[in-house]
Amino acid sequence: MTRLRDIPGIGVDIVGDAADAAGDPEFLRLENLDTDLRPPxxxxxxxxxxxxxxxxxxxxxxxxxxxxxxxxxxxxxxxxxxxxxxxxxxxxxxxxxxxxxxxxxxxxxxxxxxxxxxxxxxxxxxxxxxxxxxxxxxxxxxxxxxxxxxxxxxxxxxxxxxxxxxxxxxxxxxxxxxxxxxxxxxxxxxxxxxxxxxxxxxxxxxxxxxxxxxxxxxxxxxxxxxxxxxxxxxxxxxxxxxxxxxxxxxxxxxxxxxxxxxxxxxxxxxxxxxxxxxxxAPDADADVAAATAEWRRRCETVMRQLAAYPVIRPHGGWSLLVDTGPLGLGAAELSRRLFERAKIAATPMDGWGPSGEHYLRIVFANEPVERLAGLGDRFRLAVP
Structure with a gap:
């Protein structure tokens, strides 16, 4: 089908399904754009x-x-x-x-x-x-x-x-x-x-x-x-x-x-x-601001934990990228190592546009600061 010829999968489902199948609560779920913050x-x-x-x-x-x-x-x-x-x-x-x-x-x-x-x-x-x-x-x-x-x-x-x-x-x-x-x-x-x-x-x-x-x-x-x-x-x-x-x-x-x-x-x-x-709702903006403050806290935790790695700071949103080139790895290989050695589920961006194969996406919206605080130690298990 020519309509699908240049449309690869997005990889999120593959990583997420593997993490679900593992059934291990120690896994850090950084692969999907979910959040544990309650709706209004x-x-x-x-x-x-x-x-x-x-x-x-x-x-x-x-x-x-x-x-x-x-x-x-x-x-x-x-x-x-x-x-x-x-x-x-x-x-x-x-x-x-x-x-x-x-x-x-x-x-x-x-x-x-x-x-x-x-x-x-x-x-x-x-x-x-x-x-x-x-x-x-x-x-x-x-x-x-x-x-x-x-x-x-x-x-x-x-x-x-x-x-x-x-x-x-x-x-x-x-x-x-x-x-x-x-x-x-x-x-x-x-x-x-x-x-x-x-x-x-x-x-x-x-x-x-x-x-x-x-x-x-x-x-x-x-x-x-x-x-x-x-x-x-x-x-x-x-x-x-x-x-x-x-x-x-x-x-x-x-x-x-x-x-x-x-x-x-x-x-x-x-x-x-x-x-x-x-x-x-009269407090709609305040509600979004409170959630944003928490997501920013989580983002800053990830930035501190991965300060030794080529991470690019986001100015908003729910995710950030790791540049895998300086690590001498492709994004898929880094994702595999993190999954197998460090119990981290994170999505490689292969097929996500021209530069995708060089980046690993880290979603920080779905894990609390307390769990993200160990991210650096886990990364070192995969990328010494």
């Missing part, structure tokens, strides 16, 4: 209430409950300072990556390019390929302070064959954060080449610098070209609820809605009011 209490209460609500046990409405769309449109509007109509400029989806795929299918003709940063999450680049798009990668550079990508180089990647620019901030798996320089440069490039900017906002408030999100639609030059894909999985810790949203100009949202009718169809009915309640 208001969301749990709303989910329980939905069990007795017959309307929650329905396919309808296909494009998302009104409560979800109103909450999501208001949430995106608060962040970017613009008003969105819940009925025409927002559609519900079954999680963020479903929203990304639906949006790509609505904006990318087969053979057109989609600009992404590299290193990249395999789930994003694989969906570009499933949609028939051609990934065009702009390399991010690792520095002592973290990841950076040149704004002008990013903008220069947008050309006459570009259908869309797919950005995330903080990005998975690097923790790269984009700012006004990048959006200003992209605004001119997208306008010149009539390209969409698809913004994956799943982690936009999970920043370790204490600053608010940097949303592209804040900029007048990008507002009418920005399609925001949001998710309850990361910031709200509602992974199993499988609810997300797509917000943008009415004309393209109509197409995204049409794609959705043929792909997954609808979101989990039991979960939508729960997500709406979490987005609308």
């Amino acid at each position: 209490a208001v969301a749990i209460a709303a989910t329980r209430a939905a069990i007795d609500d017959d309307a929650a046990n329905s396919y309808l409405p296909f494009h998302g409950h009104r409560s979800l769309r109103a909450a999501a449109a208001a949430h995106v509007g608060r962040i970017c300072g613009r008003a969105y109509d819940a009925d025409t400029e927002c559609v519900g989806v079954a999680g963020g990556l479903n929203g990304v795929l639906n949006t790509l299918l609505a904006t990318v003709e087969p053979g057109q390019e989609v600009v992404l940063c590299d290193p990249v999450y395999a789930g994003l680049v694989n969906r570009v390929r499933l949609a028939g798009g051609v990934p065009r990668f702009v390399p991010a550079q690792p520095t002592a302070a973290g990841w950076t990508v040149d704004a002008e180089r990013l903008a220069a990647a947008v050309g006459p064959d570009t259908a869309a620019v797919l950005m995330m901030g903080p990005a998975m798996p690097t923790g790269l954060v984009l700012d006004d320089r990048h959006w200003c440069a992209l605004a001119d490039a997208c306008e010149r080449h009539d390209a969409w900017l698809i913004y994956d906002a799943a982690m936009e408030r999970i920043r370790f610098d204490g600053r608010p999100p940097s949303h592209p639609a804040v900029h007048d030059g990008l507002a009418r070209r920005t399609i925001t894909v949001g998710s309850a999985s990361k910031e709200l810790r509602l992974i199993g609820w499988r609810v997300g949203w797509v917000v943008g100009p009415a004309e393209i949202i109509a197409d995204v809605r049409l794609v959705g009718l043929s792909n997954v169809v609808c979101q989990a009915g039991l979960a939508q009011d729960a997500v709406a309640a979490a987005l609308d």
Whole structure:
């Protein structure tokens, strides 16, 4: 099947299944984007209430409950300072990556390019390929302070064959954060080449610098070209609820809605009011800030534990990368050694874009500081 020819697996399932099969509680589970931090209490209460609500046990409405769309449109509007109509400029989806795929299918003709940063999450680049798009990668550079990508180089990647620019901030798996320089440069490039900017906002408030999100639609030059894909999985810790949203100009949202009718169809009915309640809660920002503070604590613990290794600091998100090149190992070999010698489950990024084979992903969101405090000793068992 040519559609799958350039789409490898993501490796997370292989490592995770092996760790599950081992059944050993001593394993550090650093392979999958899970977190042990509880979801907002208001969301749990709303989910329980939905069990007795017959309307929650329905396919309808296909494009998302009104409560979800109103909450999501208001949430995106608060962040970017613009008003969105819940009925025409927002559609519900079954999680963020479903929203990304639906949006790509609505904006990318087969053979057109989609600009992404590299290193990249395999789930994003694989969906570009499933949609028939051609990934065009702009390399991010690792520095002592973290990841950076040149704004002008990013903008220069947008050309006459570009259908869309797919950005995330903080990005998975690097923790790269984009700012006004990048959006200003992209605004001119997208306008010149009539390209969409698809913004994956799943982690936009999970920043370790204490600053608010940097949303592209804040900029007048990008507002009418920005399609925001949001998710309850990361910031709200509602992974199993499988609810997300797509917000943008009415004309393209109509197409995204049409794609959705043929792909997954609808979101989990039991979960939508729960997500709406979490987005609308008066303490919603404080809740995300508290979770972010804990994830940052865990990140700093990992950075200290692995200070002797080539680890690149993330500026947010749930994961960081180890550069395996200076260790004289491929990512798959390092993953194998850590699993067999140190009881660490971590995912090699083989197939995750051009540079993937050089990096091992460490997820710090799912293990407490007390367990992460022994990470350095375990690494030394695998890489003396």
